[in-house]
Amino acid sequence: MKAYNQLFQLLSGGLFRFTYSLVKSNEVAEEIVSDVFIKLWQIKDRLPEIENLKVYLYTIAKNFSLNYINKHYKNTIVSLxxxxxxxxxxxxxxxxxxxxxxxxxxxxxxxxxxxxxxxxxxxxxxxxxxxxxxxxxxxxxxxxxxxxxxxxxxxxxxxxxxxxxxxxxxxxxxxxxx
The missing domain is CATH 1.10.10.10 (Winged helix-like DNA-binding domain superfamily/Winged helix DNA-binding domain)
Known part of the structure; x- marks a missing residue:
């Protein structure tokens, strides 16, 4: 649990800025970052298989952000x-x-x-x-x-x-x- 908290402290700020840059909402970005770390906790047994955890977490954040955008802006096609x-x-x-x-x-x-x-x-x-x-x-x-x-x-x-x-x-x- 200590390592999990340290990882959160280390990466949550950058993940928040990255997610916010996509969704443009503090609340949504915070929720997505929380969801990213919940996902990380859910797959903790598979962590040794992940080659680069930082890239993995940013990719999850990107996917969650794009899912949010697609869900809330159904009629709008959004590219990066x-x-x-x-x-x-x-x-x-x-x-x-x-x-x-x-x-x-x-x-x-x-x-x-x-x-x-x-x-x-x-x-x-x-x-x-x-x-x-x-x-x-x-x-x-x-x-x-x-x-x-x-x-x-x-x-x-x-x-x-x-x-x-x-x-x-x-x-x-x-x-x-x-």
Missing amino acids: DELDVETMIELDGPAEMCISADLVQQIRRVIRQLPPQCRLIFQMVKEDGLRYKEVAAILDISPLTVRNQLAIAIKKIGETLPVYLQSGFTMVSRFSHS
Whole structure:
């Protein structure tokens, strides 16, 4: 039970952000994350068979989210490209605290303006800490697509913030390392 609680503490925040980016409801996202961990508890005897638990849980969250969307929006066909993915940047390290509020707002604005799939991939890799292969498995796309979408995001952030880049600002480079 202790390991289960530690796993919940470790992954629930990222799963919530990911799920929220799909369903756009705090309550529904919380319920889906709870359902993901209930499912995990139900299959606890089969856990040794699962190669990558993190990818497995994100895939369950994606499927539960898409099931919710399909159930509640029966007449609407929704693809990942059409979903409005809202990202959140958590700045809590010493270097990040030195960044002006204006710059943080500009970065958030640029991220919100990215195409939906590009935003989702950026969030999963740079905010949730997933690897390219994990994101590819969760979204059922190739790792090359993940890399290309992330490159687009970083390029757009760089194009929008030239003043900060020219002055030696390194925030965007923080996002460019995996």
